[in-house]
Amino acid sequence: MNRRGFLGAGLAGAPAAALASAAGAAKNAMPYNPRTERAMPMHNLGRTGYRVGILSLGGQATLEIAGREAEAEQIINRAIDLGINYIDSAAGYGKGVSEKNIGRVIKSRRKEVWVTSKTADRTYDGSMRILEQTLKNMQTDHLDLWQIHNLQTQAQLEQICAPNGALKALEQARSQGVANFLGVTGHFEPNVLADAVRRFPFHTLLLAINAADRHYLSFIEHLLPLAQEMKLGTISMKVATRGRVLSTWTPPPPDQQPASSRTTKPGTLTIEEALSYNLSLPVSTTIIGVDSVAQLEQNVRLASAFTPLSEAQMRALEKRTLPIVRQALYFRRWELGA
Numbered sequence: 001m002n003r004r005g006f007l008g009a010g011l012a013g014a015p016a017a018a019l020a021s022a023a024g025a026a027k028n029a030m031p032y033n034p035r036t037e038r039a040m041p042m043h044n045l046g047r048t049g050y051r052v053g054i055l056s057l058g059g060q061a062t063l064e065i066a067g068r069e070a071e072a073e074q075i076i077n078r079a080i081d082l083g084i085n086y087i088d089s090a091a092g093y094g095k096g097v098s099e100k101n102i103g104r105v106i107k108s109r110r111k112e113v114w115v116t117s118k119t120a121d122r123t124y125d126g127s128m129r130i131l132e133q134t135l136k137n138m139q140t141d142h143l144d145l146w147q148i149h150n151l152q153t154q155a156q157l158e159q160i161c162a163p164n165g166a167l168k169a170l171e172q173a174r175s176q177g178v179a180n181f182l183g184v185t186g187h188f189e190p191n192v193l194a195d196a197v198r199r200f201p202f203h204t205l206l207l208a209i210n211a212a213d214r215h216y217l218s219f220i221e222h223l224l225p226l227a228q229e230m231k232l233g234t235i236s237m238k239v240a241t242r243g244r245v246l247s248t249w250t251p252p253p254p255d256q257q258p259a260s261s262r263t264t265k266p267g268t269l270t271i272e273e274a275l276s277y278n279l280s281l282p283v284s285t286t287i288i289g290v291d292s293v294a295q296l297e298q299n300v301r302l303a304s305a306f307t308p309l310s311e312a313q314m315r316a317l318e319k320r321t322l323p324i325v326r327q328a329l330y331f332r333r334w335e336l337g338a
Helices: 003-008 014-026 069-081 093-106 124-138 154-161 166-175 190-199 224-229 271-279 293-304 311-320 322-328
Strands: 042-044 051-053 055-057 114-119 143-148 179-186 204-208 233-237 285-288
Touching: 051 055, 055 069, 055 293, 069 093, 069 293, 093 114, 093 124, 114 124, 124 143, 124 166, 143 166, 143 204, 154 166, 154 190, 166 179, 179 190, 179 233, 190 204, 190 224, 204 224, 224 233, 271 285, 271 293, 271 311, 311 322
Parallel strands: 055 285, 114 143, 143 179, 179 204, 204 233, 233 285
Antiparallel strands: 042 051
């Protein structure tokens, strides 16, 4: 089916849709990067059948900045060469810049890497339009994983679950083999995401976690155990919160910072500590965006030499983030005036 036909097709009845879903997903072979198993430990990505390296590449930072296409392509190619076998992106990252940068690389390396993107639209029609553009941007005929982007509130959950909601678009994409697997992502409120994974059979959950997580609306305590119980592929993000967790970060002048994350404090952890914390959690993989090839190479070295932290070491890192909780978790649901 061509893209026009895909976008115009309606959902079939439940039994037919289930058969089409299985057939559609089966026609796209799993990617395979032969370097991954030599580069770093690997985990199962939930019940997808995919083996993913513990470190994956995020689609933000340099990858989403217009005018830095050459650097972005160098990062993506180097990531795959170093054994990265999962690349995250979203339609909204740089208004398509991230997807386009990834697409220019994977058009010739599609079989080596698991490719993801997301829709932030909560409707069927809007999400289908986004998917069409995503496939064009990424120069591929299918995604390995298509996700609901940053689900925040109960009202948004009701909207995506409605007859004309975004979940209908996800089901349609999978039934036609345009998306092999389906996921949901979030930063804001663990209980909303918990409700979402109970109501819809997602394959993966991308969740915002770092060493400050336990101090406020903890995803580790209120969401991750459920994801494990449901055998979801779990992907952690927000390791360094765009640098705000790191002791090397220098806060910009307050008037140049978003009001929701304004601070005068540097972070309190090294990148090795921040990344080791996330890698020590019971997650399938951890994504992190980078500014340069050098940062990427450093992160891969850390993943290659990774040894899980002890409980005492984890608690010590959590304690050190207490003075920076608000900036480390700026993406959480904060009450007005808090």
